[in-house]
Amino acid sequence: MLVAGVSTAHYLPWLLFTLFSGVAVDRVERRTLIVCGNVARVVAVAILALAFLHEKPPLLLLYAVVFTVGLAETVVENASISVVPAVVPRERLDWANGRVYATFTVADQLAGPAVAGTLFTFSASLAVFTGSAAFLIAAVAAAFVRGITARPGDASVGRSVAADLIAGFAYFWSDRLMRELAIQAAVFNFAGGVVSGVLVLAVTGPMGLSAMQFGMFLAFTALGGVAAGFTAQRVIGHLGRGTVLLLGAVVSSTGMLLVALTFNPVVSGTALFFIAATTTYGQVVTSTQRQATIPSHLLGRVVSVFRLVGLGVIPFGALVGGLLAQRFGLASVFLVAALAHAGNGAFILGRLSNRRLRLPPQASAANS
DSSP states (O other), X not given: OHHHHHHHHHHHXXXXXXXXXXXXXXXXXXXXXXXXXXXHHHHHHHHHHHHHHHSOOOHHHHHHHHHHHHHHHHHHHHHHHHXXXXXXXXXXXXXXXXXXXXXXXXXXXXXXXXXXXXXXXXXXXXXXXXXXXXXXXXXXXXXXXXXXXXXXOSTTXXXXXXXXXXXXXXXXXXXXXXXXXXXXXXXXXXXXXXXHTTHHHHHHTTTOOOHHHHHHHHHHHHHHHHXXXXXXXXXXXXXXXXXXXXXXXXXXXXXXXXXXXXOOHHHHHHHHHHHHHHHHHHHHHHXXXXXXXXXXXXXXXXXXXXXXXXXXXXXXXXXXXXXXXXHHOHHHHHHHHHXXXXXHHHHHHHHOOTTTTOOOSSOOGGGO
16 A cells, blocks of 8 residues: 555645646646756656665655655656647647657666665665656756747636636537547556556566666666657657557557466566557557647647546556555456456547548647
């Protein structure tokens, strides 16, 4: 439950603050938000690193830092998503989003864990300080990115925050396709939340791997996401957007079932490799769909509503996963995730076809 608690603290801000982050993204220069959000993460992680210098930090401080990082993340990620259509033509959005997710995977799941795992053997404080330095690099890099300095528009001038929130909700609710994409994302992310908090227990427990091997295990599975990021435009163009989402549900359900039945590190690692790949394809599909159809001055708010629905369920999934593992064992966690993905596949098959997800031929609303 303590492991699941950290995951819950990280994703809880998506439930509590993401709507207000969306308003900020549509009101404030988006590059400024990216820089300030990363600076906030620099400070929070540095505080945790300083605490490691003296003694093992209290659990409450760990939760507070993780929560703060998650809060800043709601701003940084929303703003980052919203600036892509400002610098990339619509026909290149799949390509650009694929590169974004591939780069994120390399930093977050390959280089990051490898460096942190190595540094932790020498000093926990040094490892955490490295995370703070990485956020500082991100802030500096964003400060020098060209083409995203302009405000998103003047639609919010003179309006209250409540009015802006209502406008974002109204657009989201009026778009049936956007609602259905958010529902499938919510089911997918709930299943991911169920598993994420206890995956380390499964790998270092019944799979029999050490802590160092767990890092290698995660790195191998992350390679699936990297490969998918660099091939997303080609695969999505060949299969179609609806087929890609359906493939993700089928692969995820089958993969979770294989993990639950075998707890074999080779089988499980291979399954999670393909889950990571199809997950990235699905993320590119939904990101491009939003960027290509939502007007720029509403993009932050509508994306925030979408992500509230899609990501706000993750803390509940993490709690459910922790409870299932305590009460019924680790296999039950992966079986429940498999059932959730299977149900999601049925939903996608009935509602999200290639025809419905075809991008409009005219210029992107987000670029208008």
